[in-house]
Amino acid sequence: MLVLLLYMAFTVIMTWPIAGRLGSHVPGRNGDTWIHLWTFRWMKDALLTGHSPYFTNLLYYPTGSSLIFHNIAWVNIAAWLPLQAIFGEGTAYSLLYLAVIAFNGFATYLLLRDLTGSTLAAFFGGAVVAFWPNILSHSDRTNLILIAWIPLALLYLKRFFDHKRVQDAVFAGIFIALIGLTRWQLLVMAAPLIGLMILYQLVTDRANRTPRSLGLLALTGLLALLIMSPFLLPLLDEWFTFEEAAELLEDEQSHLTDLVAYLVPGRYHPIWGSAIAGFYNRFPTPNSVFYVGITSLLLLILGLTTRWPQTRIWLLAALLYLLLALGPELHINGAVIRLPMPYSLVAESSFIKLIKKPVRFNVLLSIPIAVIVAYGTDTLLQRFRTRWQKVALTSILVVLILFEYITIYPMFPLEAPAWYSELAQEPGEFGLLDVPMFPNSVPNKAYMHYQSVHGKPIVQGHVSRTPSEATSFISQVLLLRKVRFEKMEVLADEIVNVSEQLRQLAEANIRYIVLHKNLLPQTELAAWRQWLTHQPYYEDDELVVYRTDPQGGEPELSLVRTTITPTMALQGSTISVGANWYARSDVERDYEICLSLTDAEQQGQSMCEPLAPTWPTGRWLSNELFFTNHKIDLSPYLPKGTYELSVTLIDSGNGDVAGQPTPIGNLVYDAIPRVFTTAEPQVTTNYTWDDAISLRGYDLSYLNDGSLAIHPYWQALRRMDTSFTNFFHLIDPGSGQIVAQADVIPRGWTYPTNWWEQGEVVEDRVMLSLEEVPPGEYELYVGWYDIDTGQRVPVHSQNGDPVPDNSILLTTVER
Numbered sequence: 001m002l003v004l005l006l007y008m009a010f011t012v013i014m015t016w017p018i019a020g021r022l023g024s025h026v027p028g029r030n031g032d033t034w035i036h037l038w039t040f041r042w043m044k045d046a047l048l049t050g051h052s053p054y055f056t057n058l059l060y061y062p063t064g065s066s067l068i069f070h071n072i073a074w075v076n077i078a079a080w081l082p083l084q085a086i087f088g089e090g091t092a093y094s095l096l097y098l099a100v101i102a103f104n105g106f107a108t109y110l111l112l113r114d115l116t117g118s119t120l121a122a123f124f125g126g127a128v129v130a131f132w133p134n135i136l137s138h139s140d141r142t143n144l145i146l147i148a149w150i151p152l153a154l155l156y157l158k159r160f161f162d163h164k165r166v167q168d169a170v171f172a173g174i175f176i177a178l179i180g181l182t183r184w185q186l187l188v189m190a191a192p193l194i195g196l197m198i199l200y201q202l203v204t205d206r207a208n209r210t211p212r213s214l215g216l217l218a219l220t221g222l223l224a225l226l227i228m229s230p231f232l233l234p235l236l237d238e239w240f241t242f243e244e245a246a247e248l249l250e251d252e253q254s255h256l257t258d259l260v261a262y263l264v265p266g267r268y269h270p271i272w273g274s275a276i277a278g279f280y281n282r283f284p285t286p287n288s289v290f291y292v293g294i295t296s297l298l299l300l301i302l303g304l305t306t307r308w309p310q311t312r313i314w315l316l317a318a319l320l321y322l323l324l325a326l327g328p329e330l331h332i333n334g335a336v337i338r339l340p341m342p343y344s345l346v347a348e349s350s351f352i353k354l355i356k357k358p359v360r361f362n363v364l365l366s367i368p369i370a371v372i373v374a375y376g377t378d379t380l381l382q383r384f385r386t387r388w389q390k391v392a393l394t395s396i397l398v399v400l401i402l403f404e405y406i407t408i409y410p411m412f413p414l415e416a417p418a419w420y421s422e423l424a425q426e427p428g429e430f431g432l433l434d435v436p437m438f439p440n441s442v443p444n445k446a447y448m449h450y451q452s453v454h455g456k457p458i459v460q461g462h463v464s465r466t467p468s469e470a471t472s473f474i475s476q477v478l479l480l481r482k483v484r485f486e487k488m489e490v491l492a493d494e495i496v497n498v499s500e501q502l503r504q505l506a507e508a509n510i511r512y513i514v515l516h517k518n519l520l521p522q523t524e525l526a527a528w529r530q531w532l533t534h535q536p537y538y539e540d541d542e543l544v545v546y547r548t549d550p551q552g553g554e555p556e557l558s559l560v561r562t563t564i565t566p567t568m569a570l571q572g573s574t575i576s577v578g579a580n581w582y583a584r585s586d587v588e589r590d591y592e593i594c595l596s597l598t599d600a601e602q603q604g605q606s607m608c609e610p611l612a613p614t615w616p617t618g619r620w621l622s623n624e625l626f627f628t629n630h631k632i633d634l635s636p637y638l639p640k641g642t643y644e645l646s647v648t649l650i651d652s653g654n655g656d657v658a659g660q661p662t663p664i665g666n667l668v669y670d671a672i673p674r675v676f677t678t679a680e681p682q683v684t685t686n687y688t689w690d691d692a693i694s695l696r697g698y699d700l701s702y703l704n705d706g707s708l709a710i711h712p713y714w715q716a717l718r719r720m721d722t723s724f725t726n727f728f729h730l731i732d733p734g735s736g737q738i739v740a741q742a743d744v745i746p747r748g749w750t751y752p753t754n755w756w757e758q759g760e761v762v763e764d765r766v767m768l769s770l771e772e773v774p775p776g777e778y779e780l781y782v783g784w785y786d787i788d789t790g791q792r793v794p795v796h797s798q799n800g801d802p803v804p805d806n807s808i809l810l811t812t813v814e815r
Helices: 002-013 032-049 074-087 089-116 119-130 148-164 168-184 184-204 210-242 257-261 273-280 293-306 309-328 348-354 358-381 387-405 419-422 442-454 466-477 478-482 498-507 522-532
Strands: 025-027 330-332 335-337 411-413 431-435 510-516 543-547 558-567 569-570 572-582 591-598 604-610 623-631 641-651 657-670 683-689 695-703 710-715 723-731 737-744 762-763 766-768 777-786 808-814
Touching: 002 089, 002 119, 002 387, 025 089, 032 074, 032 089, 032 168, 032 273, 032 442, 074 089, 074 168, 089 119, 089 148, 089 358, 119 358, 119 387, 148 168, 148 184, 148 210, 148 358, 168 184, 168 210, 168 442, 184 210, 184 348, 184 358, 210 478, 257 330, 293 309, 293 358, 293 387, 309 358, 348 358, 358 387, 358 766, 419 442, 431 442, 466 478, 478 498, 498 510, 498 623, 510 522, 522 543, 522 572, 522 623, 558 657, 572 762, 591 623, 683 808, 695 808, 710 723, 710 737, 723 766, 737 766
Parallel strands: 431 510, 569 657
Antiparallel strands: 025 411, 330 335, 510 543, 558 572, 572 623, 591 604, 591 641, 641 657, 683 695, 695 710, 710 762, 710 766, 723 737, 723 777, 777 808
């Protein structure tokens, strides 16, 4: 009992501040905590109501989802149920987490005491497993890190082989069953270790191969299957009858272990963690810790060199789990070493795919490492005579290992937005759509926590190995299908019929759309507000809530709201106009929208286009809301000033104007800086292209990287309607072949010729790479062409004569 109490005390220290925040926070880093808590609550409710635990409509509403392949930690749930009745759900979860860490150490201690015969060595080895850095880095997964049943199963298998007692075989079967009931993946992961130990005993000792021994060993397996069968048989039945079962097996082979990571101290250590965190970014799984520890490594070497007969089988087990954890590719310090890896031989196995991530084998790597370390510790302790000396040395070793392994524990607050508590009081069953909604992301896991608070079904969530039918409703609704992967900023133009999308949600009994301010960038939140059109049903500092059954305001087709982005613009740039519309009655005509910019002197520009090309207004029905978005390419020639932007609707069929122009806002228009005087170029010229563009001269220079810098001075002889492309060709006069070229829009593709004002001088800089040009003398030609037609612009020489091929020989270039 003292040993267990010591492990519990050390657990409180090593996992602080979990114990200090009981009831207000729970441990977790990536959100899986919320999945486990939701699952615990769901199983409690299923037991109390008699509902099947294997199906829920609280997630992926209204379709619901099967939970048959979900990670249900039956053992953890059984331990949590009485705790939550006493302490509350969140506190019970944290207490369970602390108990798992301490219990892992204690169970390993019992195995090591039996193996080594040393209480002190066993205590130290138990500490290695309890506070194994990879286990502590799994702050979200109590069902993955509860590995205590494995050393207990190994302990009673050892005792069975030593004494051939029935009770030992029975206990071994019980503990093997508990491994599976903790997590089926854990049973698969433990199978190589347990199988290797059984095989070793059968091969090395003939007495273990007697009919009685083999019969009792079979009893162990049958008992384990019998205990697991009520929980395993439904899963197997579904597996063999479910057509898409194979698709649920995911092997995330990118989650590998870098070999160097075993030697790199933990990134969450309170002293050196921040300094070493950047080093982890080169590893394929940067958020997990695989550090073995200097103290453990030294004792492991001592154990192997001094207790080889006892440690060799455990070394084999450690190497086996190490190779599995490395995965199909060998990574060393971030570099991929092209060597065939043993994992590739079993990568396509269903059992391996069930585990999903090779790095998970590191959790069980702690057990064979701890055994060898315990033997090394025992060897070291034998060099001291008195009990107090041995206790003092063990204490020093424990302090060292705790110091190496200690980590800063991440915590999640249990609190939820206040509106969810109010929602819980609203009667009836209806669903919620939480936004943002991304598949398999942390927000979806947090929404499951909020669901437990308000009790209403949610459109998404997170289920392990989600069956495809669970997302069938999401696939049917355009809004859900799109925003699951893309931003509303991008989709607003595509999803014009707001009411159609809201109607589909309302008809599916999804009453609210909940926008989470802390999860949405400001631009995305603004896009949702604009698209939804109507006023929020509720808003506070955390949430904006909209109903899916809003009521419109104005009779007839009306413009509800508009936005102009940006409201200050430069000549030649583009602005976006978003418009929210409401139709009280069915619209029988297709309309065009005309957007007009006018200043105080009635100067300006206008553009017209179909109001909603993807959903014409003739299809708009009564009480529907719509969002349309329009782009205006601003003229590069409008005078600087403030312009009023107005909207007019025109009947597409007869051209009649519907109503009066509606002012929607102002645009502050700034002028492009223009130059009308020519600098002094190195070479003066007077070539003209189509009486529109003149080359007044140019500069040439060679750069250190071997490039040729061309600095032309252009002048616009008139305004142009076309954006021409400028080319510079370096030609070999002997072969007539182009050896280098540059085709550009002036000023780095930012200042097209149809922006140039009459008389304006445009200086440019064009780089011509000569890296692959062999030494020699070449001719440099210049010209312009229309990129849409490929036709070159006619050019005249300085004498006014047409130039063949419409390209001017500027100069010769030496390479």
